[in-house]
Amino acid sequence: MQIAIVLFDRFTALDAVGPYEILSRVPDAETVFVAEEAGPVRTDTGSLAITADRSLADVPNPDIVLVPGGPGQSDQMENETLLNWLRAADGSSTWTTSVCTGSLLLAAAGLLEGRRATSHWLALEQLTKFGAEPTGERVVFDGKYVTAAGVSSGIDMGLTLLGRIAGDEHAQTIQLVTEYDPRPPYDAGSPQKAPAHIVDALRARSRFVLT
């Protein structure tokens, strides 16, 4: 089994590394970071670079495709090299997955039409432009398409998918190995739970970055 994690300029690191940490522990799987060209790819903050060990062209038939999001996603929405690769890889994949605004790239490639899907809460409604049906769930399965909400939700997606692939016992083992017993010091992780003025401030700010 081969797992391809797609990188692009200004992706959000945790979108990719959260599910990587879980899914790379699928028994006998090879995980490979890919980008349009092999080499280091910078995240949204500019202070972290992850190496794409292979180019998209070098990895045409992964079993699992994982697309992270991040501020750089909007620059990729008309990148036909990436979109064509997504379409072709999806043609033979067992699972096609995304975290955060990565789902907008799957949608732009035409892969989520008529499907239930999720995205970062600030970008959720944009899925409708591509014929997808946004849901407020944290992890959404629709057939082989698995989409996760913002950034950290990729860990929950990874663990849920690991259970489907390798069984509950293996997934629980990896949950224990990664000591994933979360205890956030605040309860502000969703727009339903966060203080309203914080939600409003982010919505106002996002008008300038999400179009």
Add this chain to the structure above:
Amino acid sequence: MQIAIVLFDRFTALDAVGPYEILSRVPDAETVFVAEEAGPVRTDTGSLAITADRSLADVPNPDIVLVPGGPGQSDQMENETLLNWLRAADGSSTWTTSVCTGSLLLAAAGLLEGRRATSHWLALEQLTKFGAEPTGERVVFDGKYVTAAGVSSGIDMGLTLLGRIAGDEHAQTIQLVTEYDPRPPYDAGSPQKAPAHIVDALRARSRFVLT
């Protein structure tokens, strides 16, 4: 404010990237990944490389030091270049922090003597060898020393520390931006909660890797 995240061969990616995703959003902070030598550093799985943009020698006085853990930690326990850097950096740091078995490196540098600290649950007792007092808490503050339990706990540590540095409101904003409203599909993230046979199997296996 400068945040230095230390990399070494076979570190665990999420140990570093979890708190990076949170702490790199401290206002006006510069986050820099460092290693003994600058260049790509491979994680424990071998399938991910993160670039150390600068060498340890290039970053002598960070305000925050963050040390991840991972299987490669044991190879660093007598690396005097790293341990001396940790001692010197700690001499001027505002916060000295670790995730997972990174606390054993802080302990080996002599920085946790007489202090309450934590580590990955499988490595917790090893802290006593260095005069630290292990606790079963997920995130432990003892003065400026902040240690987190296994792998994913660095996200909770990062968010707690962000609140101390930048205030509750900013930390809640970042929790919402990263949509950190965890919903693990299982409740097996600590040895108290996981099925006993899974805990026992990991303890038995760890005898061969943790000494």
